[in-house]
Amino acid sequence: MMIEELRKYNFEEKWIERIKKLGISKLYPPQEEFVKRRLFEKSCIVASPTASGKTLLALFSTINCIKNGKKILYTSPLISLAFEKFEEFSKFFEEYKVAISVSDYDSADPWLQNYDIIIATNEKVDSLIRHGAEWIKDVGLLIVDEIHLLNDKERGATLEMVIVKIKKLVNNIKILGLSATIKNCKELAEWLNCELLESKFRAVPLYQGVVLDHKIKFLGKEEIQLDNKLEIEESIVKDVMLKNKQLLIFCSTRRNAEALAERISRFLINWLKDKEIAELAKISKEIENSLEIATRQCKRLAECVRKGVAFHHSGLISRQRRIVEENFKNGLIKVLVSTTSLAYGVNLPAFRVLIRDIKRFEEPYGYRYIPIIEYYQMIGRCGRPKYDAYGEAVTVAKSEVEAEKIFEIFINGEPEPIISKLSSEPALRSHILSLISSEFCLTKKSLKNFFSSTLFAHQYGNIGIIEEKIENILEMLSQWNF
Numbered sequence: 001m002m003i004e005e006l007r008k009y010n011f012e013e014k015w016i017e018r019i020k021k022l023g024i025s026k027l028y029p030p031q032e033e034f035v036k037r038r039l040f041e042k043s044c045i046v047a048s049p050t051a052s053g054k055t056l057l058a059l060f061s062t063i064n065c066i067k068n069g070k071k072i073l074y075t076s077p078l079i080s081l082a083f084e085k086f087e088e089f090s091k092f093f094e095e096y097k098v099a100i101s102v103s104d105y106d107s108a109d110p111w112l113q114n115y116d117i118i119i120a121t122n123e124k125v126d127s128l129i130r131h132g133a134e135w136i137k138d139v140g141l142l143i144v145d146e147i148h149l150l151n152d153k154e155r156g157a158t159l160e161m162v163i164v165k166i167k168k169l170v171n172n173i174k175i176l177g178l179s180a181t182i183k184n185c186k187e188l189a190e191w192l193n194c195e196l197l198e199s200k201f202r203a204v205p206l207y208q209g210v211v212l213d214h215k216i217k218f219l220g221k222e223e224i225q226l227d228n229k230l231e232i233e234e235s236i237v238k239d240v241m242l243k244n245k246q247l248l249i250f251c252s253t254r255r256n257a258e259a260l261a262e263r264i265s266r267f268l269i270n271w272l273k274d275k276e277i278a279e280l281a282k283i284s285k286e287i288e289n290s291l292e293i294a295t296r297q298c299k300r301l302a303e304c305v306r307k308g309v310a311f312h313h314s315g316l317i318s319r320q321r322r323i324v325e326e327n328f329k330n331g332l333i334k335v336l337v338s339t340t341s342l343a344y345g346v347n348l349p350a351f352r353v354l355i356r357d358i359k360r361f362e363e364p365y366g367y368r369y370i371p372i373i374e375y376y377q378m379i380g381r382c383g384r385p386k387y388d389a390y391g392e393a394v395t396v397a398k399s400e401v402e403a404e405k406i407f408e409i410f411i412n413g414e415p416e417p418i419i420s421k422l423s424s425e426p427a428l429r430s431h432i433l434s435l436i437s438s439e440f441c442l443t444k445k446s447l448k449n450f451f452s453s454t455l456f457a458h459q460y461g462n463i464g465i466i467e468e469k470i471e472n473i474l475e476m477l478s479q480w481n482f
């Protein structure tokens, strides 16, 4: 479908012009289906691969909601993603007021009342609700980006609570839940009583492979021989530099990310042009002077950036995070080593993604494979339509057996289903306590009513058992004098 056809669906000329300005002249198949089914007027779960253009769907629904004078609340799991969407929405909706709210500072942020579109992280939205933000009742559309985060062990329960609370606070609110592949997306759509759009479309091919013995074996593409005189990471960097491309590496911890960036900095400088070295020196100074007194981390990051590589994690101060992202996007920083702080949603010019740690330490189990959903998100950061004709996502295997396992579990496997994380007793307890202390639920009946609307109840099916759990927790809390 050509963009002009949006006229048939009552999109004003100015919006059509602005979409064209984004460089979009024709809709991708899931976008076409979204328009034809008029899903921009409805609540909907979208399960469609990474880089299939889900942000445009969010723009369509926002256009529809904003004309009715209602606010739009966009929640994102990552600060970097929230800022990317803030930039896109501010430009696109230039005559409207767009705000971003991601700070840790806990308050109701009454100033947001004056804004039409509010972009925030999931945890920030939770805090705004707990502090009784009045403007929430004016929200007409809640966009939940990366809704598969419901399955996250640490953060999933909070997102679930946010969705249920907003549904309770605002009658007839529309919800647009966006995600890449979700196995049980039908179940999610049933829980939220909304439409479902499922697609397998990806605009740019993404080749997955495994690195072992200085070879990258791909599914559906010829293998690459790396320079076996070098350490594995150096040989991968060399291969990407020879192609004149950029590399994004995912590590399991901040420490690993910093240490690897430092190691790469020792040889990467050899690949830089004199002009780039001069530019990077300036950026490096800016990073070092981000704070009044440079910390060890500031110095370490500055030193890496001077040599064309950076690390990225949630411990960076916001100015440094912005400088690093900007200069990776403009091609000066060649290699970026990140934790999950860049794993979801963001559009980066990474031709290749390298998953360095496919296992992560988890109490009390020890080292375990990362969730498949997370793997899909990480590999989805390469092969983005704006930047490359195809992408390569490779994972480091430590042995032949592990290489086979990676093919079996991740490359040929299926993502795990999304299961409510409210089922864990500690999560349930802390959320019950928060509902009571924020006066969201003042009676036992309202608590039970609240939990009957959760994904937990939808999946569990037996509300009697959930009520019993709630009774037990209330009993425990009263024994503890809460």
Ligand SMILES: Nc1ncnc2c1ncn2[C@@H]1O[C@H](COP(=O)(O)OP(=O)(O)OP(=O)(O)O)[C@@H](O)[C@H]1O
Residues within 6 Å of the ligand: 022, 023, 024, 025, 026, 027, 028, 031, 048, 049, 050, 051, 052, 053, 054, 055, 056, 179, 180, 344, 345, 346, 347, 380, 384, 385, 386
């Ligand atoms: N119809 C289109 N034609 C050309 N480019 C498009 C089209 N739709 C989207 N794009 C571009 O594709 C890129 C990826 O889009 P977007 O970030 O919305 O993907 P996504 O589906 O949200 O991915 P993820 O699951 O990783 O968040 C963007 O650069 C966007 O401008």
Ligand SMILES: [Mg+2]
Residues within 6 Å of the ligand: 054, 055, 145, 345
């Ligand atoms: Mg997205």
